[in-house]
Amino acid sequence: xxxxxxxxxxxxxxxxxxxxxxxxxxxxxxxxxxxxxxxxxxxxxxxxxxxxxxxxxxxxxxxxxxxxxxxxxxxxxxxxxxxxxxxxxxxxxxxxxxxxxxxxxxxxxxxxxxxxxxxxxxxxxxxxxxxxxxxxxxxxxxxxxxxxxxxxxxxxxxxxxxxxxxxxxxxxxxxxxxxxxxxxxxxxxxxxxxxxxxxxxxxxxxxxxxxxxxxxxxxxxxxxxxxxxxxxxxxxxxxxxxxxxxxxxxxxxxxxxxxxxxx
Amino acid sequence: xxxxxxxxxxxxxxxxxxxxxxxxxxxxxxxxxxxxxxxxxxxxxxxxxxxxxxxxxxxxxxxxxxxxxxxxxxxxxxxxxxxxxxxxxxxxxxxxxxxxxxxxxxxxxxxxxxxxxxxxxxxxxxxxxxxxxxxxxxxxxxxxxxxxxxxxxxxxxxxxxxxxxxxxxxxxxxxxxxxxxxxxxxxxxxxxxxxxxxxxxxxxxxxxxxxxxxxxxxxxxxxxxxxxxxxxxxxxxxxxxxxxxxxxxxxxxxxxxxxxxxx
Numbered sequence: 001x002x003x004x005x006x007x008x009x010x011x012x013x014x015x016x017x018x019x020x021x022x023x024x025x026x027x028x029x030x031x032x033x034x035x036x037x038x039x040x041x042x043x044x045x046x047x048x049x050x051x052x053x054x055x056x057x058x059x060x061x062x063x064x065x066x067x068x069x070x071x072x073x074x075x076x077x078x079x080x081x082x083x084x085x086x087x088x089x090x091x092x093x094x095x096x097x098x099x100x101x102x103x104x105x106x107x108x109x110x111x112x113x114x115x116x117x118x119x120x121x122x123x124x125x126x127x128x129x130x131x132x133x134x135x136x137x138x139x140x141x142x143x144x145x146x147x148x149x150x151x152x153x154x155x156x157x158x159x160x161x162x163x164x165x166x167x168x169x170x171x172x173x174x175x176x177x178x179x180x181x182x183x184x185x186x187x188x189x190x191x192x193x194x195x196x197x198x199x200x201x202x203x204x205x206x207x208x209x210x211x212x213x214x215x216x217x218x219x220x221x222x223x224x225x226x227x228x229x230x231x232x233x234x235x236x237x238x239x240x241x242x243x244x245x246x247x248x249x250x251x252x253x254x255x256x257x258x259x260x261x262x263x
Numbered sequence: 264x265x266x267x268x269x270x271x272x273x274x275x276x277x278x279x280x281x282x283x284x285x286x287x288x289x290x291x292x293x294x295x296x297x298x299x300x301x302x303x304x305x306x307x308x309x310x311x312x313x314x315x316x317x318x319x320x321x322x323x324x325x326x327x328x329x330x331x332x333x334x335x336x337x338x339x340x341x342x343x344x345x346x347x348x349x350x351x352x353x354x355x356x357x358x359x360x361x362x363x364x365x366x367x368x369x370x371x372x373x374x375x376x377x378x379x380x381x382x383x384x385x386x387x388x389x390x391x392x393x394x395x396x397x398x399x400x401x402x403x404x405x406x407x408x409x410x411x412x413x414x415x416x417x418x419x420x421x422x423x424x425x426x427x428x429x430x431x432x433x434x435x436x437x438x439x440x441x442x443x444x445x446x447x448x449x450x451x452x453x454x455x456x457x458x459x460x461x462x463x464x465x466x467x468x469x470x471x472x473x474x475x476x477x478x479x480x481x482x483x484x485x486x487x488x489x490x491x492x493x494x495x496x497x498x499x500x501x502x503x504x505x506x507x508x509x510x511x512x513x514x515x516x517x518x519x520x521x522x523x524x525x526x
Contacts, residue, residue, distance in 0.1 A: 013482065070487065070489060071484075071489060071491045071492050072489060072490075072491050096492050096495055096496070115460075115461075115463075115464055116463070116464055116467060117464065117467055117468055117471065117480070117482045117483075118482065119471065119475060119479065119480055119482065121474075121475060121479065122471060122474060122475060122480075124467060128463045128467075129463060130460050130463060130464070154460075154463065156460070161454065162454055162456060164495075164499070165450060165451065165453070165454040165456065165499075166451070166456065166460070168450060168496050168499055168500075169446075169447040169450040169451050169456075169461060170447075170461065170464055171483055171484065171485075171496065171510075172443045172444075172446045172447045172450070172510075173443060173444055173447040173461050173464060173465050173468070174464050174465070174467075174468045174482070174483065175481070175482060175483030175484070175485060175486070175517070176443050176510075176513045176517075177440045177443050177444075177465070177468050178468055178471070178472070178477055178480055178481055178482070179477070179481065179485075179513060179516065179517045179520070180435045180436060180439050180440050180443070181435075181436055181440075181472050181477035181480075182476075182477035182478050182481065182517075182520055183432075183435045183516075184432040184433075184435045184436040184477075185476065185477050185478070187428055187431060187432040187435070188428065188429070188432050190428070191424070191425055191428040193425060193428065193429065193432075195472075195476070195477075197378075197393050197417075197419070197429070198378075198432060198433065198436050199472070199473060200378075200379070200391045200392060200393060200417065201378055201379055201380065201393070201433055201436060201437050202436050202437070202440070202469050202472065203469055204379060204380055204387060204391075204437075205380055205436070205437045205440050205441055205469070206465050206466055206468070206469035208380065208382065208385060208441070209441070209444050209458075209462070209465065210462060211384075211385060212382060212384060212385060213445075213448065213458070214441055214442070214444035214445035214447075214448050214458075215445050215448070216382065216384065217380070217382055217385075217441055217444075218438070218441055218442065218445065219276065219380045219381065219382060219437070219438060219441075220380075220434055220437065220438030221334075221434065221438070222434075222438060222442075223438070224333065226333060226334060226335060227335075228334050228335050229334055229359050232359055232427075233359070233431050233434065236427070236428075236431055237431075242512065242515070242516055242519070243516070245512060246509075246512050246513065246516060247434075247435075247439075249505065249508060249509050249512065250439045250442060250509065252505070253442065253446075253505055253506070253509060254438070254439075254442045254445075256505070257442070257445055
């Protein structure tokens, strides 16, 4: 299989996990760039490769540039990055940024979106991570697909519209879900109860939707809109109005889904 | 170990799972009562025991009555149930109902709260279900603890205040979480994408909090309050104002936790 030499643009959680996996799968990471020198250095040390904090010092002859920076940085970064690096393939890793962000900047471009929650403190098995690829030519789509398939068993082509939907769905299923765990953590801590006691319930809630649809799996007071329980819970949260509002909205929304099952 | 003969009051998800497990652990289920005859019959058939839909026809000499009905039914049911059944131990299974609901009704009473999400379509391993017990005497607390330990490796004594907190925390960690999966399901379905693609992310989100605190595990646009992404997502949800409001509130709340980590 072709050797691909890669420059990592960004040194956050996605760049860290993707960079390590690219190396393990036989790619050559040539360099790490981050605007923040300490971040660039940390990831470069981990991968044992050179780094730079100066975009003009990014090597010019790599075959693939993987951009994993926060979305807000793209507008300023991409024109400077692509300039003078014709012929290479450029990809970003952002769920909600369309392919068209590259238009007019360079000839070969795409998206490589690994849909997972990456934290620096935790290793993940890339083989199980759904990876969504898109490029501006069938050849580069195929190249990205081959690259993704070295790392993951779950590789899909997805349009920018589909990926945008995947990203917002992932915010609900992962980021917001994790925040509900955090709320749970603080509620328990306030009573001196350990968060660990909730893990079997958290695990079963996740396992259940492997077999049942989430609508079938729904339980709890909001499903039947039990006003007694909901009223008592809202009273318990009266000192935390934001949390009470979240509780109220989610309960009503559960009941709406329950009463309009086909929508 | 003592043989306990039990009457199940209620025939919903909790009564179904608990009844089956009590039988497997050597208890004698004497009878099933439900106000709805069809429900009583269905569970009684499953357990191969008699049933009744008339509370006055509930057997009078059982040693334990397990009440697993919706909270709103308790006020009317408990006085009729306890009358003429002195000497037996009565327990309810509701997370948010205090022990004191039994006061003045009977001499021996308690709570047996299995904290899990029960759906009739899915078997669960009771051994992993945290069970919280409480009674009005140390003897009956010990009896409930022994009974719970026949079924589960995770038995705790909890006061009514602690259990109330566990219940609301479970609503966040399970019921609301599952609803976020349902939202995700509908968002994906609207783009012709299968829900299954989200399962690795859902699983990793749950697994992560076995190792990291939920606060450490948090990722996504709301953590850093990425206004570009959040703005685009809110625009995508503009046709579903309730959902947009949930998105907005949860994003702000994540950011609040992030910026006030110690609270």
